[in-house]
Amino acid sequence: xxxxxxxxxxxxxxxxxxxxxxxxxxxxxxxxxxxxxxxxxxxxxxxxxxxxxxxxxxxxxxxxxxxxxxxxxxxxxxxxxxxxxxxxxxxxxxxxxxxxxxxxxxxxxxxxxxxxxxxxxxxxxxxxxxxxxxxxxxxxxxxxxxxxxxxxxxxxxxxxxxxxxxxxxxxxxxxxxxxxxxxxxxxxxxxxxxxxxxxxxxxxxxxxxxxxxxxxxxxxxxxxxxxxxxxxxxxxxxxxxxxxxxxxxxxxxxxxxxxxxxxxxxxxxxxxxxxxxxxxxxxxxxxxxxxxxxxxxxxxxxxxxxxxxxxxxxxxxxxxxxxxxxxxxxxxxxxxxxxxxxxxxxxxxxxxxxxxxxxxxxxxxxxxxxxxxxxxxxxxxxxxxxxxxxxxxxxxxxxxxxxxxxxxxxx
Amino acid sequence: xxxxxxxxxxxxxxxxxxxxxxxxxxxxxxxxxxxxxxxxxxxxxxxxxxxxxxxxxxxxxxxxxxxxxxxxxxxxxxxxxxxxxxxxxxxxxxxxxxxxxxxxxxxxxxxxxxxxxxxxxxxxxxxxxxxxxxxxxxxxxxxxxxxxxxxxxxxxxxxxxxxxxxxxxxxxxxxxxxxxxxxxxxxxxxxxxxxxxxxxxxxxxxxxxxxxxxxxxxxxxxxxxxxxxxxxxxxxxxxxxxxxxxxxxxxxxxxxxxxxxxxxxxxxxxxxxxxxxxxxxxxxxxxxxxxxxxxxxxxxxxxxxxxxxxxxxxxxxxxxxxxxxxxxxxxxxxxxxxxxxxxxxxxxxxxxxxxxxxxx
Numbered sequence: 001x002x003x004x005x006x007x008x009x010x011x012x013x014x015x016x017x018x019x020x021x022x023x024x025x026x027x028x029x030x031x032x033x034x035x036x037x038x039x040x041x042x043x044x045x046x047x048x049x050x051x052x053x054x055x056x057x058x059x060x061x062x063x064x065x066x067x068x069x070x071x072x073x074x075x076x077x078x079x080x081x082x083x084x085x086x087x088x089x090x091x092x093x094x095x096x097x098x099x100x101x102x103x104x105x106x107x108x109x110x111x112x113x114x115x116x117x118x119x120x121x122x123x124x125x126x127x128x129x130x131x132x133x134x135x136x137x138x139x140x141x142x143x144x145x146x147x148x149x150x151x152x153x154x155x156x157x158x159x160x161x162x163x164x165x166x167x168x169x170x171x172x173x174x175x176x177x178x179x180x181x182x183x184x185x186x187x188x189x190x191x192x193x194x195x196x197x198x199x200x201x202x203x204x205x206x207x208x209x210x211x212x213x214x215x216x217x218x219x220x221x222x223x224x225x226x227x228x229x230x231x232x233x234x235x236x237x238x239x240x241x242x243x244x245x246x247x248x249x250x251x252x253x254x255x256x257x258x259x260x261x262x263x264x265x266x267x268x269x270x271x272x273x274x275x276x277x278x279x280x281x282x283x284x285x286x287x288x289x290x291x292x293x294x295x296x297x298x299x300x301x302x303x304x305x306x307x308x309x310x311x312x313x314x315x316x317x318x319x320x321x322x323x324x325x326x327x328x329x330x331x332x333x334x335x336x337x338x339x340x341x342x343x344x345x346x347x348x349x350x351x352x353x354x355x356x357x358x359x360x361x362x363x364x365x366x367x368x369x370x371x372x373x374x375x376x377x378x379x380x381x382x383x384x385x386x387x388x389x390x391x392x393x394x395x396x397x398x399x400x401x402x403x404x405x406x407x408x409x410x411x
Numbered sequence: 412x413x414x415x416x417x418x419x420x421x422x423x424x425x426x427x428x429x430x431x432x433x434x435x436x437x438x439x440x441x442x443x444x445x446x447x448x449x450x451x452x453x454x455x456x457x458x459x460x461x462x463x464x465x466x467x468x469x470x471x472x473x474x475x476x477x478x479x480x481x482x483x484x485x486x487x488x489x490x491x492x493x494x495x496x497x498x499x500x501x502x503x504x505x506x507x508x509x510x511x512x513x514x515x516x517x518x519x520x521x522x523x524x525x526x527x528x529x530x531x532x533x534x535x536x537x538x539x540x541x542x543x544x545x546x547x548x549x550x551x552x553x554x555x556x557x558x559x560x561x562x563x564x565x566x567x568x569x570x571x572x573x574x575x576x577x578x579x580x581x582x583x584x585x586x587x588x589x590x591x592x593x594x595x596x597x598x599x600x601x602x603x604x605x606x607x608x609x610x611x612x613x614x615x616x617x618x619x620x621x622x623x624x625x626x627x628x629x630x631x632x633x634x635x636x637x638x639x640x641x642x643x644x645x646x647x648x649x650x651x652x653x654x655x656x657x658x659x660x661x662x663x664x665x666x667x668x669x670x671x672x673x674x675x676x677x678x679x680x681x682x683x684x685x686x687x688x689x690x691x692x693x694x695x696x697x698x699x700x701x702x703x704x705x706x707x708x709x710x711x712x713x714x715x716x717x718x719x720x721x722x723x724x725x726x727x728x729x730x731x732x733x734x735x736x737x738x739x740x741x742x743x744x745x746x747x748x749x750x751x752x753x754x755x756x757x758x759x760x761x762x763x764x765x766x767x768x769x770x771x
Contacts, residue, residue: 062515071519080511184607185638190559194529195607199557221541224514297507300557303530304506306641307459339505343512347454347501350483354504 030320030327030367034334037362044358045351055351062344063337070348075218075225077340079209082227083297085336087112089234090289091314092332093241094150094282096323098164100245101278102258107153107168108286109311110175111146115287117179118145119294120301121188123200131203138204139233139291146287147280149175154279158272164279176306183301190300197301206230206296230292235329237285242325244281254278286311313339316364335360451496451523451717454516455484455709456509458528461502462487466666466688467705471527471550472500474709478717493710494717509534517542523716525550525709529611533557539564546721548712550705551611553725565723568715570708573729574611575766576759577701578618578662580730580737581684583755584699585660586623587748588682589630594659595681602633602653604672606640606665614768615664615686615701621767626751633658634770643671650675650683660684662701673697691740699744702736704728730759 042052060066063081065074091108098105119142126134149171156162182188188197206228214222245251256264257274265271289310294301317335321327342356455475457468476488479498484490487500499521501512509531516524517538524545526535529552536554539547539562546566547554553561553569561569585601588594603619605612620632633653637645650661650672661676662684663669669686670693676683677696685693685700708728715721728734737752744752758764 072515073518076514076518083511084507194559194609220518223541224518224538226510302506307505308507309505339508340511342504343501343508344515347483347499347512347515350486353502357504 026322030322030331033320033363033366036366037359040362041355041359045355050351051349054349055345055355058345058348058351059338059341059356061348062341064341072344072348073218073220076220077344079225079227080340081333081336082209082231083336084339085332086228086231086234086296087289087293087310088314088317088332088335089329090237090285090292091311092317092321092328093237093325094146094286094289094311095314095318096321096328097241097245097254097282097285098278099318099323100258101254101274102261103157103164103275103278105150105153105168105279105282106165106315107150107171107283107311108289108314109308110168110172111149111283111286112290112293112308112311113172113175113179113305114149114283115142115146115290116294116298116301116305117175117182117290118142118287119291120197120200123204123294124188124198124300126204127201129201129203134201134204135206135295138200138295139288142291142294143284143288146290147284150279150281150283150286151276153283154276157279158275172311179301179305183303188301195303199300200294204295205299206233206292226297228296230296233288233292237288238325238329241285241328245325250274250277286314313360316360316367319367320363450481451494451713452482452516452521453478453496453498453523453525453713453716454521455498455500455525456512456516456527456531457500457502458509458526458530459503459506460528461504462500465692467550467703468502468527470688470703470705471525471709474706475500475525475713477706478710478713494713496713496717506530510538513538513547514541517545517547520545522546523548523713523721525712526552527705528552532559535567536562536564539567542566546716548709550708551703563724568712568721568723569725570705570712571725571727572611572614572703572708572735573727573766573768574614574701574703574735575618575621575768576730577703577735577737578615579622579755579759579766580618580735580752581662581699581701582619582622583626583751584737584744584748585619585662585684586625586627586630587751588698588745589623589659590627591745591747593745596654596657596659598631598657598659599627599629600631600633600657601660601662602635602650602656602658603662604646604649604653604665604669605634605636606668607638608636610768612636612664613770616662617768617770618766619662619701620770622755625755631657637665637668639668640666642668643674645671647671647675651679654679654681660698662686670694685740689738689740691738695741697740698742699740700738702738704734704736707733730756 045052045055057067061068061072062077065077068074091112094108095105119138122141123138153164153167156167157164183197184195190196190198209227210217210222210225212223253269253274256269257271261271313335317328317331320331338356342353345351346353460468462468462472472488475498476484477491478494478496479490480492480495482498484498484500503509503512513524513534524547526549532552532555535547535549536556539554543566548568548570550570554564554567556562589599603616605616616634623630635649637649639645646665646668653661660682661672663672664686673683673694677694682698683696685697687703690700691697
């Protein structure tokens with residue numbers, strides 16, 4: 001019954017979102033979450049005997065190259081942040097798009113791994129190809145690899161109703177262990193017993209922003225700056241995501257399905273087809289992220305993907321960014337900076353880099369808390385439209401379509 | 412784009428802060444703030460195991476802390492100040508942090524940057540190429556390119572271990588105990604479980620089997636590989652097989668996976684032997700551990716830099732320079748085992764025997 005009420009609320013057109021009030025609220029929640037997290041983090045640092053100001057100064061230095069007093073080169077810190085935020089944008093989209101369709105994609109990590117595997121396989125084996133053909137092929141195969149992995153979830157969801165949270169989590173494990181098989185004793189393992197693959201052909205690699213062969217750039221050898229042109233691919237992906245969502249029929253259908261499957265079906269939209277296509281595209285974005293990581297930074301498959309958390313951080317990125325393109329870019333910058341800054345925080349301020357993970361968790365926690373509050377606030381007010389895009393995005397995650405169907409059956 | 416103003420601003424703030432800090436007097440925990448007479452600065456980058464891994468990273472931290480009198484390592488481990496250096500540590504939380512973390516110390520002109528573990532070989536190879544004037548050391552590896560070939564940079568020293576000598580010590584223990592029929596199964600059989608068949612793993616196993624046969628020629632040795640360093644269930648499975656075939660003692664050379672072998676031995680009522688660090692706390696069945704003295708190697712690399720005696724290439728650590736050893740766990744070893752150990756140690760140290768490093 002509660003589910004039905006919420007569905008009713010979601011059918012209202014989100015006009016208020018566009019008002020200034022909506023924008024204000026939309027910004028207030030993520031900014032408030034971040035500030036709250038940092039305040040709580042400062043308390044934790046102080047209680048554990050550290051200096052919060054010094055910790056955050058080092059974090060700002062490592063993340064944005066600001067307030068660097070220990071001789072750290074600012075531009076190098078920025079370059080590191082760019083390296084970390086690039087895949088977060090694309091995987092963030094991979095989480096946000098299914099969110100818009102009412103699905104919770106926990107599988108961006110697995111899709112990223114399959115993208116990386118596909119891209120690396122192509123990049124390793126087609127060594128003779130020229131860069132103009134090989135590089136696009138590597139990126140496309142990465143996207144296809146991820147799309148396949150996401151598509152499995154979509155098909156299962158549309159045909160058998162298998163819950164995407166369960167299937168994506170399981171497929172993460174499958175992808176991870178498949179990668180393990182490939183590079184530990186499997187066909188892609190580099191001879192000599194190390195748990196990694198051969199590097200991809202140099203013609204399959206993305207150029208770095210600072211040319212690698214430049215001798216000295218801002219006092220350092222050019223090779224130390226790892227930021228690469230994959231950043232532009234990520235930004236283009238974000239633009240594509242926004243266009244797809246707001247300027248195409250498919251985007252309309254995705255949003256319609258996300259707000260109410262019944263209404264969408266009534267309007268003649270094939271819910272099954274939309275779910276499958278959404279997961280295909282989402283997986284494609286995550287796979288592209290994996291391909292860009294291989295072509296841009298790693299150049300070979302390594303055991304780092306056994307412990308990689310990009311696809312999980314992406315959930316926080318998407319939530320904090322309210323599943324919008326601009327929001328995802330902004331929160332990817334924040335999370336990329338946190339990642340890059342954590343190490344500097346430890347080396348400079350002596351505060352464990354793990355604090356960064358505490359901060360990430362606190363940010364996510366306060367968003368989740370706000371989510372629940374806004375949903376609760378709207379429950380009695382039937383008929384009033386959603387007041388923030390965040391609430392709009394949250395609702396589908398709370399009321400899962402499969403469960404709603406069960407409700408109907410028992411009622 | 413907005414770089415110059417930012418730099419000016421941070422410079423300004425930096426000056427103010429420097430004045431404030433100078434006014435406050437020398438703060439203790441300050442990392443790299445005071446340009447006093449040349450203090451040797453050493454940066455340690457752990458792998459994802461972090462300082463709390465009770466193994467390599469922890470031991471490297473201990474080596475650094477023994478040498479350091481200041482630096483953030485002193486917040487985690489007690490500094491002994493034996494070399495009066497500044498020791499800073501950065502724990503990596505993902506493999507993608509290795510390069511930035513190494514670069515962080517290199518760009519700030521540290522005298523020595525240490526990477527822990529062969530997983531960092533490629534990162535050390537990459538970063539050391541960009542900073543030819545900074546000294547690098549890597550534990551259990553050398554600086555390599557992406558294909559795993561040693562780049563032989565003159566500013567990199569690989570700190571490698573004669574694992575076979577540590578293996579020989581625990582092999583002696585196992586061999587004598589079996590000769591005494593002290594084990595639970597009394598079938599004169601011992602086992603070993605390797606992670607992946609790579610040289611450092613096989614060094615241990617080769618020394619173990621060789622020494623057991625030296626002191627107990629009729630002993631039967633079993634050996635298996637889990638192809639894994641992380642999943643305890645796999646190693647537990649191999650250990651169970653070996654125990655079922657009569658093994659009284661199993662020696663694990665498989666990192667986190669191998670811990671499963673130690674607990675399996677405990678469940679089946681037989682003995683086990685730990686690897687790399689003192690593993691007595693992992694399970695009651697552990698009677699001894701083969702040790703890689705990463706702390707000794709780290710300290711020695713720092714000492715070389717301090718004494719201007721840094722030499723690129725490879726430094727080998729064995730019994731002769733206290734780079735490997737053993738530790739008795741959960742009880743004391745019988746007298747005849749101790750005699751055999753003393754004998755084996757002196758033979759290896761004097762060079763009258765050479766321990767093989769390949770598994771036959």
